[in-house]
Amino acid sequence: MLEELVTNLEGLFQDYDFSSLPQKKQTEEKKPRIRPIQRNQMILHPIEVDRLIPEYHEARAIWEITGSLDLSCYYDHVDAVEGGAGAPAFDPRLLVSLWVYSYSKGISSSREIARLSKYDPAYQWLTGMRPVGYHTLADFRSAHKDSLRQLFVEILAILTSEGLVTMERVMHDGTRIKASAGRDTFRGEKRLHEYIAQAEAQVKAMEEACEEEMAPRIRKARERAVRERKERLSHALGELEKIKSQKRSTQTRVSITDPECRIMGQSDGGYAPAYNVQLSTDAHEKAIIAVSVSQSSADQTLCAPAMDRIEETTGRLPEKLVVDGGFTTRNAILAAERRGIDLIGSLPDTAAIRINAFREEKIAEAFYPEHFLFDPERNVYICPEEKILAHRGRSIHPGKTTYRYQGKECKNCPSKPSCCPHAAKGRFISRIENDPIVEAFIAKMKTDEAKAIYRQRGEVAEFPNAWIKEKLGLRQFHMRGLLKAEMEALWASITYNIKLWIRLCWKPRLEITG
Numbered sequence: 001m002l003e004e005l006v007t008n009l010e011g012l013f014q015d016y017d018f019s020s021l022p023q024k025k026q027t028e029e030k031k032p033r034i035r036p037i038q039r040n041q042m043i044l045h046p047i048e049v050d051r052l053i054p055e056y057h058e059a060r061a062i063w064e065i066t067g068s069l070d071l072s073c074y075y076d077h078v079d080a081v082e083g084g085a086g087a088p089a090f091d092p093r094l095l096v097s098l099w100v101y102s103y104s105k106g107i108s109s110s111r112e113i114a115r116l117s118k119y120d121p122a123y124q125w126l127t128g129m130r131p132v133g134y135h136t137l138a139d140f141r142s143a144h145k146d147s148l149r150q151l152f153v154e155i156l157a158i159l160t161s162e163g164l165v166t167m168e169r170v171m172h173d174g175t176r177i178k179a180s181a182g183r184d185t186f187r188g189e190k191r192l193h194e195y196i197a198q199a200e201a202q203v204k205a206m207e208e209a210c211e212e213e214m215a216p217r218i219r220k221a222r223e224r225a226v227r228e229r230k231e232r233l234s235h236a237l238g239e240l241e242k243i244k245s246q247k248r249s250t251q252t253r254v255s256i257t258d259p260e261c262r263i264m265g266q267s268d269g270g271y272a273p274a275y276n277v278q279l280s281t282d283a284h285e286k287a288i289i290a291v292s293v294s295q296s297s298a299d300q301t302l303c304a305p306a307m308d309r310i311e312e313t314t315g316r317l318p319e320k321l322v323v324d325g326g327f328t329t330r331n332a333i334l335a336a337e338r339r340g341i342d343l344i345g346s347l348p349d350t351a352a353i354r355i356n357a358f359r360e361e362k363i364a365e366a367f368y369p370e371h372f373l374f375d376p377e378r379n380v381y382i383c384p385e386e387k388i389l390a391h392r393g394r395s396i397h398p399g400k401t402t403y404r405y406q407g408k409e410c411k412n413c414p415s416k417p418s419c420c421p422h423a424a425k426g427r428f429i430s431r432i433e434n435d436p437i438v439e440a441f442i443a444k445m446k447t448d449e450a451k452a453i454y455r456q457r458g459e460v461a462e463f464p465n466a467w468i469k470e471k472l473g474l475r476q477f478h479m480r481g482l483l484k485a486e487m488e489a490l491w492a493s494i495t496y497n498i499k500l501w502i503r504l505c506w507k508p509r510l511e512i513t514g
């Protein structure tokens with residue numbers, strides 16, 4: 001049956017021409033056909049600017065928040081007026097948005113922003129496809145410090161209204177950011193005087209030079225350069241005088257590039273020209289509520305100014321202020337008490353420092369102060385040899401009174417080589433009496449509650465420091481001088497706070513409206 005069916009089928013197709021059917025496989029290989037790239041042509045390409053970036057793009061959030069700010073302090077500085085001559089000015093809202101967006105991407109160079117605004121979709125969207133020159137951007141960033149402070153306050157007000165700032169618990173900390181100056185730019189007083197004398201001689205030589213020797217434009221430019229150098233050197237000399245007048249400063253040289261920066265210890269253990277950036281962070285959502293920049297590498301004197309800066313920025317004081325041992329001084333404890341702030345900190349333990357001092361003095365352990373007995377009735381100390389150390393005076397400092405006692409019979413004492421080998425007039429002992437406010441602080445810091453709050457400090461206070469360095473890339477200032485360094489720190493803090501608002505308010509709202 002099957003054989004019959006096959007025979008019939010063969011018969012059916014025997015006259016058909018199979019070569020007319022398309023061949024599946026070519027016996028001869030052909031070249032692939034590729035679209036050509038033609039660059040010598042002009043194309044008009046329509047762009048819908050608003051669709052350059054998606055709905056959830058950060059640039060939209062930045063534009064939205066800058067639109068809700070009162071930027072009148074910036075608009076007051078715009079020279080171009082309607083009906084007046086000249087080109088219209090760039091909108092301060094745009095310039096603020098461009099800087100905030102750029103900082104958020106770790107870009108802090110005005111030239112880089114100007115370059116990106118020619119082709120990057122987010123920048124094109126922000127500028128409406130009209131690139132902004134780098135001079136405009138650079139001038140805007142470093143101008144109007146008061147307006148920038150106001151901008152910081154405005155953003156803080158938005159965060160507060162969104163419930164991101166409570167002022168219940170504020171953590172304060174400092175971080176050192178490198179200055180825009182190399183270590184090789186530091187000079188001592190003698191060399192500065194030499195440079196100033198050279199600059200003065202150059203100015204004089206230019207004044208005496210014949211008019212025909214130089215084109216007026218070049219002459220003017222050179223005169224300005226020499227004058228500016230002389231001003232910078234004189235400023236450096238002034239800063240050096242300032243450093244020398246400070247009691248504890250050991251710095252004897254100053255940078256001729258940025259005379260206002262100081263040599264400070266870095267987290268890597270090295271030393272570099274830097275500024276000490278002080279940030280106060282609200283513990284609720286880690287918003288930065290106050291920023292300042294100091295030339296002091298030590299934090300001991302910076303706690304009270306931090307309290308004032310918080311009040312200046314937010315209009316009120318925090319309930320609790322948490323600081324580390326570097327900031328906790330008796331002065332800080334008293335300053336907090338005066339302002340009604342509950343200070344949480346840690347008074348540095350000086351025991352180790354004292355023991356080192358005793359070792360250097362070659363005092364044997366058996367003659368450390370704890371082996372001397374205090375007799376409060378007679379106000380004297382009794383030494384291990386049972387001799388009397390009489391009261392010799394006192395000194396009063398904020399938060400403490402130091403009483404001094406001196407031995408009268410030490411000269412012929414057999415224990416003198418172990419007790420006070422180098423003291424010509426006999427052994428000295430000091431007794432510190434703390435102010436009751438300081439005593440209350442010490443007692444408070446022994447409680448579990450205060451210890452628990454203090455333990456939160458590192459996580460909260462160090463977060464914005466690390467974020468500004470790691471995410472915003474602000475490891476070194478681009479601008480020079482204390483004032484401009486503070487402005488750069490403000491720009492970074494504004495960006496940090498706006499990013500916080502985007503993450504906690506803008507994005508969740510967008511998800512809901514959907």
Ligand code: SF4
Nearest residue numbers: 383407410413419427
């Ligand atoms: S040196 Fe003076 S203070 Fe020290 S044990 Fe002798 S008497 Fe006492």
